[in-house]
Amino acid sequence: MAVLEHQRATIEINGLKFTYPGIDGHPPPGSKPLIDDFSLTLNSGDRCLLVGSNGAGKTTILKILGGKHLVEPHMVQVLGRSAFHDTALTSSGDLCYLGGEWRRDVAFAGFEVPIQMDVSAEKMIFGVAGIDPQRRAELIKVLDIDLSWRMHKVSDGQRRRVQICMGLLKPFKVLLLDEITVDLDVLARADLLKFLKNECDDRGATIIYATHIFDGLEHWPTHIVYVVHGKLQLAMPMAKVLQISNLSLMRTVENWLRKERDEERRRRKERKASGLPEFSQQIDGGRVTGDPARTAVRAMNNGWAAGRLHSTVAGEENFVLSSNRVMRQ
Numbered sequence: 001m002a003v004l005e006h007q008r009a010t011i012e013i014n015g016l017k018f019t020y021p022g023i024d025g026h027p028p029p030g031s032k033p034l035i036d037d038f039s040l041t042l043n044s045g046d047r048c049l050l051v052g053s054n055g056a057g058k059t060t061i062l063k064i065l066g067g068k069h070l071v072e073p074h075m076v077q078v079l080g081r082s083a084f085h086d087t088a089l090t091s092s093g094d095l096c097y098l099g100g101e102w103r104r105d106v107a108f109a110g111f112e113v114p115i116q117m118d119v120s121a122e123k124m125i126f127g128v129a130g131i132d133p134q135r136r137a138e139l140i141k142v143l144d145i146d147l148s149w150r151m152h153k154v155s156d157g158q159r160r161r162v163q164i165c166m167g168l169l170k171p172f173k174v175l176l177l178d179e180i181t182v183d184l185d186v187l188a189r190a191d192l193l194k195f196l197k198n199e200c201d202d203r204g205a206t207i208i209y210a211t212h213i214f215d216g217l218e219h220w221p222t223h224i225v226y227v228v229h230g231k232l233q234l235a236m237p238m239a240k241v242l243q244i245s246n247l248s249l250m251r252t253v254e255n256w257l258r259k260e261r262d263e264e265r266r267r268r269k270e271r272k273a274s275g276l277p278e279f280s281q282q283i284d285g286g287r288v289t290g291d292p293a294r295t296a297v298r299a300m301n302n303g304w305a306a307g308r309l310h311s312t313v314a315g316e317e318n319f320v321l322s323s324n325r326v327m328r329q
């Protein structure tokens with residue numbers, strides 16, 4: 001188990017295992033977990049960067065931590081409680097999840113509020129009760145929000161600023177950020193990162209930030225966690241990362257991802273050489289690409305499986321794909 005030492009444990013993940021349910025609401029029989037044997041402890045004050053290639057499982061892990069997916073309570077504890085079962089964690093604002101799926105709504109303190117109707121930024125932000133006026137004013141300043149903005153007329157980045165502001169109004173203890181800064185301009189992003197750093201240094205908050213954008217992050221994280229195919233590949237304090245790599249943060253992560261991709265390509269080549277089918281093969285005229293689980297689900301959605309789906313498995317399982325069925329070997 002990777003233990004990142006600091007002060008008080010705020011996030012404890014112990015042997016986490018997770019499989020997305022199939023269409024019947026249950027994990028497909030014989031399926032391999034997407035997240036497997038994942039353990040990590042983070043403490044008060046930690047700012048953890050969660051990195052990994054597309055599809056590695058970062059969003060899934062953050063959603064589990066945010067109480068959006070059910071797992072056994074002993075596998076994930078946030079502030080000593082089960083995020084899924086203890087809804088007070090999010091409604092109190094102690095646990096806050098800001099995810100990329102906030103296209104149309106802003107999830108605040110457990111509630112979803114439409115954000116594209118004709119309403120002013122002021123009404124949205126001041127409509128949240130029980131907020132410290134000083135904190136609210138600071139966030140409005142940090143995110144450079146014009147309170148007269150009409151939410152249905154603003155740009156994506158401006159709308160995103162209001163969303164982030166609302167999400168951060170309550171002084172969270174644990175914050176889960178799933179790449180929410182993509183729409184922000186350079187200044188807004190830099191100021192937000194500085195604000196978040198202070199939240200950890202001054203109040204002992206814990207933040208996990210999943211991102212592919214490393215610009216301006218060089219001195220931001222205290223820890224880095226690298227996940228590959230749902231498995232914890234590496235978890236260490238940034239100081240140690242800098243000790244073993246004399247490259248920039250971006251170059252370091254780029255090297256890890258390049259190595260992972262080359263390894264994946266080598267495995268695919270071996271699989272091809274062994275005569276097993278490629279997932280990118282043509283099926284019924286439709287090009288099927290991507291990982292086995294997606295392929296199987298897509299095949300099923302297109303009626304190719306027609307009730308004869310044997311299993312959908314993520315990872316390195318082998319499948320036989322034919323015009324009317326997807327079968328694991």
Ligand SMILES: Nc1ncnc2c1ncn2[C@@H]1O[C@H](COP(=O)(O)OP(=O)(O)OP(=O)(O)O)[C@@H](O)[C@H]1O
Pocket residue numbers: 020021034052053054055056057058059060061291293294314
């Ligand atoms: N609702 C779902 N049902 C089934 N499989 C899913 C679902 N959501 C995600 N997956 C699969 O889980 C895997 C991990 O997805 P996830 O979104 O956690 O990855 P990620 O690391 O956040 O990727 P990215 O960097 O692209 O955002 C992917 O293979 C994806 O196809």
